Amino acid sequence: CATYNVTTKSLVEQFAGSNQEKKGYFSANVNGNNLTSVKVVDNKGQEKIIDVSNRTQIRVTKVDSSRTTFYFNTLLLNDSDLVGSKTHFFNAQIKPIKIADILKIEILP
Numbered sequence: 001c002a003t004y005n006v007t008t009k010s011l012v013e014q015f016a017g018s019n020q021e022k023k024g025y026f027s028a029n030v031n032g033n034n035l036t037s038v039k040v041v042d043n044k045g046q047e048k049i050i051d052v053s054n055r056t057q058i059r060v061t062k063v064d065s066s067r068t069t070f071y072f073n074t075l076l077l078n079d080s081d082l083v084g085s086k087t088h089f090f091n092a093q094i095k096p097i098k099i100a101d102i103l104k105i106e107i108l109p
Helices: 008-015
Strands: 020-023 030-033 037-041 047-051 057-062 067-071 076-078 081-083 102-108
Antiparallel strands (some): 057 067, 057 102
8 A cells, every 4th residue: 555745735735725524424423624636745756646535544743753643534624733533433533733743744545
């Protein structure tokens, strides 16, 4: 499985035109974004556009080396924080991550 990178700046720009929507999986109501694709960089430095599915994950590494992994389609930008859910089946929100604290963002399709 390939892993792609995206800069914090690029991610914020790509979310500028997105909207929040409810994700209804089984009986769950999880909030998320409406992006269907995301621009990323592969391990050779080439830009690509990949499709976002309900299995696409995002892994955020903070400057303190801690990592948080959750589903990309549950990702929301709230002011200067990233929020999202670790599952589609119930609202398992991650602790908000300050954009200024992000060292690296990886996308796992």
